[in-house]
Amino acid sequence: MATENRPTGGLRRSLLRRTEWCYDRLDEYGLLPGLTHGIALVFVLWTMFPVYWMVSGSLRTRRDLLATPPQWLPSTLTVENYVQLFAQRPQFYDYLFNSVVVTAGATLLAVALGTAATYGFVQYDYPFDLGRFHLPFTILATRFLPPIVTVIPLYRIFDATSLLNTKFGLVLAYAAFNVPFVVWMMKGFFAELPDSIVEAAIMDGHTEIGAFLKVVVPMVRPGLIAATIFTIINAWNDLLFAVILTSDTSAQTLPVALATFKTAYVIEWELLTAAGTIAMAPVLLFAFLVREKLLRGFTMGAVK
Amino acid sequence: MVRQRNSRVTAPAERALLWVEDHLRWFLTLPALVLLVAFFAYPIGRALYLSVYSFGTTGRSFVGVENYIAILTKGAFWDSLWITAKFMILAVTLEVSLGIAIAFVLNSRVRFRGLVQTIGIVPLVISPTVVALLWQLLYQNGGVLDFLVGPLTGGPVPWLSSPDVALWALVIPDVWQMTPLVTLIVLAGLQSVPDHVREAAVMDGAGRLRRLVDVTLPYVRELIVLVVILRVVGTMRVFAKVFVLTRGGPAGSTNVVSMKLYREAFRYGNYGRASTMALLLLVFALLITYAFAKISEVEF
Numbered sequence: 001m002a003t004e005n006r007p008t009g010g011l012r013r014s015l016l017r018r019t020e021w022c023y024d025r026l027d028e029y030g031l032l033p034g035l036t037h038g039i040a041l042v043f044v045l046w047t048m049f050p051v052y053w054m055v056s057g058s059l060r061t062r063r064d065l066l067a068t069p070p071q072w073l074p075s076t077l078t079v080e081n082y083v084q085l086f087a088q089r090p091q092f093y094d095y096l097f098n099s100v101v102v103t104a105g106a107t108l109l110a111v112a113l114g115t116a117a118t119y120g121f122v123q124y125d126y127p128f129d130l131g132r133f134h135l136p137f138t139i140l141a142t143r144f145l146p147p148i149v150t151v152i153p154l155y156r157i158f159d160a161t162s163l164l165n166t167k168f169g170l171v172l173a174y175a176a177f178n179v180p181f182v183v184w185m186m187k188g189f190f191a192e193l194p195d196s197i198v199e200a201a202i203m204d205g206h207t208e209i210g211a212f213l214k215v216v217v218p219m220v221r222p223g224l225i226a227a228t229i230f231t232i233i234n235a236w237n238d239l240l241f242a243v244i245l246t247s248d249t250s251a252q253t254l255p256v257a258l259a260t261f262k263t264a265y266v267i268e269w270e271l272l273t274a275a276g277t278i279a280m281a282p283v284l285l286f287a288f289l290v291r292e293k294l295l296r297g298f299t300m301g302a303v304k
Numbered sequence: 305m306v307r308q309r310n311s312r313v314t315a316p317a318e319r320a321l322l323w324v325e326d327h328l329r330w331f332l333t334l335p336a337l338v339l340l341v342a343f344f345a346y347p348i349g350r351a352l353y354l355s356v357y358s359f360g361t362t363g364r365s366f367v368g369v370e371n372y373i374a375i376l377t378k379g380a381f382w383d384s385l386w387i388t389a390k391f392m393i394l395a396v397t398l399e400v401s402l403g404i405a406i407a408f409v410l411n412s413r414v415r416f417r418g419l420v421q422t423i424g425i426v427p428l429v430i431s432p433t434v435v436a437l438l439w440q441l442l443y444q445n446g447g448v449l450d451f452l453v454g455p456l457t458g459g460p461v462p463w464l465s466s467p468d469v470a471l472w473a474l475v476i477p478d479v480w481q482m483t484p485l486v487t488l489i490v491l492a493g494l495q496s497v498p499d500h501v502r503e504a505a506v507m508d509g510a511g512r513l514r515r516l517v518d519v520t521l522p523y524v525r526e527l528i529v530l531v532v533i534l535r536v537v538g539t540m541r542v543f544a545k546v547f548v549l550t551r552g553g554p555a556g557s558t559n560v561v562s563m564k565l566y567r568e569a570f571r572y573g574n575y576g577r578a579s580t581m582a583l584l585l586l587v588f589a590l591l592i593t594y595a596f597a598k599i600s601e602v603e604f
Contacts, residue, residue: 020513032412039409040416044423047484050438051426053448057441068446113336120332142344145589146541148562149582150343152569153350176343179336207321208328237431239544240562244570255433259548269441276434287429291422295488298428299530 054280057273058082065269081274092275094249095257102167102253103235106174110231111224113175114182119212121183122190123198143180151244158245165247173245174235181234182227185296189223190216226293229286236283254279348586354579364576371580381581383556384564391471391560392539395478399535402479403486404528408516410487411494421491424484432481436548439477440464443549467557470550474558477545482535489531493524537592540585561585 026032057065058081060074086092120126154173155164163169193216201211217224239255246252258279261272287294324331355371357364375381410417427435442449443463450460463473497520505519543562546552552559552567559567561581569578 016513016517017511020511023512036409036412036414039406040414040420043406043487044420046480047423047427050435050442050480051430053441054434054438066444066447069451070448109339113339116332117336120329124329124332126329126333139340141590142340144537144592145344146537146562146585148541148543148565149351149586149589150347152565152575152578152582153347153354154343155569156354156575157347157350172339173343176339179340183336208325212328212332233429237429237433239431239433239547243547244566255431255544258431258433258437259544267440269444272437273441276437280430280434283429283431284426287425288422291425294425294429295492298485299489299534 051280054273054276057269058277060270062268062270065273081270082278085271085274088271091249092257095252095254096278098167098249098251099236099253102170102174102251103232105167105171106178106235107228107231109171109175110178110182111228114179114227115186115217115220115224116212117179118183118186118190119216122187139180139183142177143184147177147240151241155244164245165251167251169245170242170251170253173241174231174238177241178231178234181230181297185227185230186220186223188296189220193219222293226290226296229290230294230297232286233283236279348583351579351582354575355583357576359573359575367576371576375577375580375584381561381564381584384559384561387471387558388540388542388560388562391474391478391542391558392536394471394475395482395539396532396535398475398479399483399486400528400532403483403531404490406483406487407490407494410491421488424488426484427481428485428488430481432542432544433548435477435481436545439473439480440549443473464550465554467555470554470558474542474545474549477549478539478542482538486531486535489527490524493527494520497523533592533595537589540589540592 023032026035056074059077059079060071061076061078061080064071064075151173158164158169163172197215197219198208198211201215202208206214237255238253239259242251242253242256243259246256254275258272258275261267261275356366356368358367358370410420414420430438441447444450445460449463453461462469464470501519502515505515510518541562542560543566546558546560546563547566550558552563565578565581565585568574568581
């Protein structure tokens, strides 16, 4: 082995060599593929099992779901839980409706404002180096701020401006909190455009607004879709803002309903699993549509 | 501006359009900035104002820096910071080490890698509220987890009712949800190592692990720093899991800082105290952002 030619010494080196020796023996006996596939399989099972358990639980009877020892496979499948959920708690229609409205509104606002702002920073010059560093940095800082810091004073502000317990207030709050994501996600897409695109568009007779809307925006469509879906996921999933800024079915969203589901001594797990599945399904669907681009959102554009 | 303008007298609507054209850079950025000022800068200013008042049943009264002194000298706020730190250290350590290990495994010859990556996205996009419920179901007395670990622990585990276990009962769902994030990011970095670099190292006779440490690692080092910072920030703001699973209990053993602030403000109505704590938390957050900006050399 090549490493043996080098002068040995140090714990790190000897550890390295020993690990490497083990690795080589595993490889030699053909166990390596088995090991890596085994680890990958454990990872998949560990990741999927809780999701499987909730989804399958929503399609079982309560007895079947909470049996000891656990019934790994459902004995019968039924949609009765979903029927019962809406029959026993008709306010679930309201929660679902509020979630859809708030998510759609916040996403439209955040993507529109965020995309326009990003284009401005990339395309134009601003005084005091604002566009190159200060504003993007400030926008990044807001992303790192724990939301609880602003949501407490925000509660007082909403109270004073009668935005409390309204869908509109929640739309504004979610839009504001997702603009930073959109800016940092779109930044990479705009940077990948060739410089001469806007000039060429203006030569062709477009106004500057026209160049942005008709030439640039269509070219960053993959970015817009990714940013839209990422914002949808964020707004749909949030609990903190919704639980603080809303108080009844006129604005409360699904996560609030789920988090406050257990009112009595028993948790109605057969209904709660159905409600949880309803909350989970749309985001999973959207996420799979853009799975390659999603990492950009999670890493603020650091991973392409 | 190179664009030529029509010199004849223009209609008001057209003139307005031209004016918008000339100031387009501000029209593009100002709406977003106004929204951000209204929802970040103004609330922080408002918190500063609230932090010098005390809120009681009879209304509020000016108390100056009393809130700051009370919070910094009494243990409750520091306790919640310490609990948050414990949660952060446990969760981030597990997520990052497991995540990197799995990324390296998946980077070797694994079939169905794309499928495994796709499955890794599943926990990431599920609401933390739902994640907490998934695990609450598994934590049920006599439920799946008790069935699996029962033979090791000799009986059901008081997952959410014992002060010694409850913090772990929060760490596990967070690790479940966020380990795939580390895996996916690091894996993306590993796959970006150019083949010729790897081949050159093989030619030089570097062993497998030497290649890993000296050739591959530099490519992913920055990403690992990034993901650690992302998770530090993420665990600092943990709320939904605590809200659903423990509400800060039992015996205050999981009273993380978000929960502490929430209760201070909305259970005890003490907005002054809560705002003061929020501002102190803001200082920590800014320090972390600054570190991030330095490390990743932010520029636009």
